[in-house]
Amino acid sequence: MSAGVISEALEQEHVESHLHPEPTFDLAAHPVPTGREEVWRFTPLKRLRGLLEDVPSVETLEWKESLPAGVTLTRFTTEDAIALGGTAPFDRLGALAVKNAGGALVLDIPSDTEVEEPVRLLLHGTALDATVWGHLVVRIGTHAKATVVVEHSGSTTYNAFTTVLVGDGAHLDLVHVNDWADDAVHAEQINARVGRDATLRQFEFTLGGDLVRTSTNVDYAGPGGTAELFGLYFADAGQHFEHRLFVDHTAPKTVSNVVYKGALQGEKAHTVWVGNVLIRKVAEGIETYEENRNLILTEGCHADSIPNLEIETGEIAGAGHASAVGRFDDEQLFYLRSRGIEEKEARKLVVRGFFDDLIRKVTIPDLAAKLSGQVEEELKRHVLADLA
Secondary structure (H helix, E strand, O other): OOHHHHHHHHHHOOOOEOOEOOOOOOHHHOOOOOOOOOOOOOOOHHHHOOOOOOOOOOOOOEEEEEOOOOOEEEEEOHHHHHHOOOOOOOOHHHHHHHHHOOOEEEEEEOOOOEOOOOEEEEEEEEEEEEEEEEEEEEEEOOOOEEEEEEEEEEEEEEEEEEEEEEOOOOEEEEEEEEEOOOOOEEEEEEEEEEOOOOEEEEEEEEEEOOEEEEEEEEEEOOOOOEEEEEEEEEEOOOOEEEEEEEEEEOOOOOEEEEEEEEEEOOOOOEEEEEEEEEEOOOOOOOEEEEEEEEEEOOOOOEEEEEEEEEEOOOOOOEEEEEEEEEEOOHHHHHHHHOOOOOHHHHHHHHHHHHHHHHHOOOOOHHHHHHHHHHHHHHHHHOOOHHHO
């Protein structure tokens, strides 16, 4: 089935998903939520600090970029950025970001290019007293290969909409690091379209912020596409981290694999993970799996973990999901301590092992080392400090 036929079929048939309304750029179609809606019931709306209001941006983030040869970052008008393609916003946050960002930055990786050095975008917040809107398009051409890293830091109130377009036969590793100061608020919707026989590997690491709410949505422009979505989050006292994933299998013989792991420590640390996979009638021969694991390190934490499958055809290669919320494995701790390892070090080894398989998938050595170090620092805040 050609990409053109698939696109035409998507335009003609809208499949209702109970977790995802029809996408549109029309802000009027996304009313202000009350908090009772299924997609909003976990989010503390008052802590969004006005991000649901239609207020023009007066502040910006500080941007630093490292662009290897051939890679460009260009400002487009909002209309021209939308014309590049991709799925429209699924909620009010996404529509507001597009409306108020004042245009979009388009990151272009040319076709038939293998970019050896990672593309790096460093976004730093410097103020909390005004909302900042962002609109980014990441476009990788056919049969190209690249790694793009987007790192967030500092203090801000930030809402962004990101479109990811992966050309036929291309391979993109997209890494998002949310390492905000503890007072930052960050909402972002990432809508990705994966081309024929293309591969998207997205990594999301959330380690800081007062409230972080991200929504990643993937569909396919042709058969044979693969989407792997990996995430790691570590919530401290009072922090709210919410990650929502939606994979829409819009083409046959496509593959998706979602693995997110989280740890929580401190009073009123709260994490939310919602994963949803929609398998359309046209998506015969697909394979999908989604997994979420949460490790509770101290009393007073709460993790919500909700996997979903919506299946329109039985002609699939495989589909499944797994979800768990638990505390330290007493058997693992006993095993380590029986071999002379002190409790502090034993607990550190358990958490390190819990996250290690995800961090090792990052192909940038300095970033992988940084993430490992940040996990160690998080542990020192409560788990190890309480044992001093």
